[in-house]
Amino acid sequence: MKTNLLAILGATLISSATHAQITTIEDVLGRSVELDVPVKRVVLGFYAEDYMAIGSEQAFDHVVGISRDTWQGWRPASWELYTDYRPALKDIPDVGEVEAQTFSIEKVLSLNPDVVLLADWQYKGLGMDVETLEDAGIPIVVIDYNAQTLERHLQSTHIIGELTGQAERANQIANEYEQTVTHIHRKIADAGLxxxxxxxxxxxxxxxxxxxxxxxxxxxxxxxxxxxxxxxxxxxxxxxxxxxxxxxxxxxxxxxxxxxxxxxxxxxxxxxxxxxxxxxxxxxxxxxxxxxxxxxxxxxxxxxxxxxxxxxxxxxxxxxxxxxxxxxxxxxxxxxxxxxxxxxxxxxxxxxxxxxxxxxxxxx
Structure with missing residues (x-):
């Protein structure tokens, strides 16, 4: 990932001021991404409820951009439920939606995020635009719940925990999910039906x-x-x-x-x-x-x-x-x-x- 000297110096100053720490996160695609965590400015592509559940509601204090269609457009009743409770969600800038080809790289750049968190399908759908973000020194981290595999569910959960400084909460949620899945697998295997x-x-x-x-x-x-x-x-x-x-x-x-x-x-x-x-x-x-x-x-x-x-x-x-x-x-x-x-x-x-x-x- 290309990063200029000013970005490195800026990250160091921010880290010193907020007691964040630089860590390397391996995303679901095996990409190693260096970040100051917990992150302070996040553009969120998908999995909004997961981000809030794992990172806690306070994690949304640091969401500076969102692909709104993946929430409001696809699940309007859920969006209404959350925005009735937390009206400030409506004020988070919309960066567009990858599948509809409305995702705006320019908008993302203007928000100056510490990280862009994307679903696997979004990352792949962006194609060459990924390089534009990375050339601008903006890290991208990829997670994936769509695959519906135990491995990616757990890894994605731990990644959100790292990004938000909620590793312990993420461990608890991941462990509960793993117990649910392994119980089902074991019981079916033992029955031999x-x-x-x-x-x-x-x-x-x-x-x-x-x-x-x-x-x-x-x-x-x-x-x-x-x-x-x-x-x-x-x-x-x-x-x-x-x-x-x-x-x-x-x-x-x-x-x-x-x-x-x-x-x-x-x-x-x-x-x-x-x-x-x-x-x-x-x-x-x-x-x-x-x-x-x-x-x-x-x-x-x-x-x-x-x-x-x-x-x-x-x-x-x-x-x-x-x-x-x-x-x-x-x-x-x-x-x-x-x-x-x-x-x-x-x-x-x-x-x-x-x-x-x-x-x-x-x-x-």
Whole structure:
């Protein structure tokens, strides 16, 4: 990373004045990045709730820029919940969004951050713009909860802990997550039961149009982690559509439909903040009326479930992994209370607690 002499001298002065310490952080891509920690000026690309949960609410006192669409645009109900509690969030400058190609390097440079914290997919999406930031002496650190692997979840959590000076808090959250995952893995391995065939879909297009499914990341990775045989894995690498005939031919025994608080279509899967359970169940049931689905094992046995899209790709998704495991192996995990555990995480680590429906089944 290129750094000019003034930047080095400035960092030294700041370190002396604030008792920060220079440390080398290895991000999820194996890049070594030197920083004064705890950092004082952060541009945050994604994972806002994770940053606040791990770094504490006070960590947001040092967030000088945010990719607002990844919060307000994608999860408006969550944004409203937090901004009602902390209106100052609205005053954090917006740097644009990588996927929409509105991310502004000029805006980031004008904010003079100590570090830009990006998701793996954002870092890769920026391409050559990464060099522009690094040539200006602005460090970039990459984290990744989208991969839904235990290794990257834990590493990303520890990185946020280092950046915010909350290593002990990060250790606690990481250890709790690891215990959740290893308990599920161990119990499934010990039982030696046959893997159920599983299909998962983001239900944002409603029952009349198949939206995308997942291969080896996000919900697809979670299905596999919880011992399911993801029927999309041979056909979809990361995420994308699958032929409806293939779903029927694969005859899944368990189906998950993910959704958010606001769908693009009136019959889209709707679930999350402020969503009534009855409405979520009605939307979920609508998917069972698709052509050919009445003969699927999952539909015949009422093993169709709704899950909250906003509870994936986050350190909080341990409760969703519990829900998936319980749906796939009800005899093994009947004692788990995933939705309660999801809300309990908020009560322990975040300043707000949402209300609504975050998991639902046809049996509710």
């Amino acid at each position: 046959p893997q159920p065939r599983v299909y998962v879909e983001f239900g944002n297009q409603g029952p009349n149009e198949y939206s995308f499914t997942y291969g080896k990341n996000m919900w697809g990775a979670m299905v596999s982690s919880a011992g399911g045989n993801n029927i999309a894995a041979p056909f979809v690498e990361w995420w994308g559509p699958i032929n409806p005939e293939q779903v029927i031919a694969s005859n899944p025994e368990v189906i998950f439909i993910a959704g958010t608080e606001s769908g693009k279509k009136s019959d889209a899967m709707i679930i999350g903040q402020n969503i009534d359970r009855t409405i979520a169940k009605e939307r979920l049931e609508g998917f069972t009326h698709r052509s050919g689905w009445s003969e699927l094992e999952a539909v015949k046995n009422n093993r169709v479930y709704g899950i909250y899209q906003g509870a994936s790709r986050t350190i909080m998704d341990g409760s969703m992994l519990q829900f998936i495991a319980k749906a796939q192996y009800p005899e093994l995990f009947h004692d788990l209370t995933p939705e309660q555990n999801y809300l309990e995480f908020y009560r322990r680590y975040l300043p707000v607690t949402p209300t609504g429906t975050f998991t639902v089944s046809l049996q509710d």
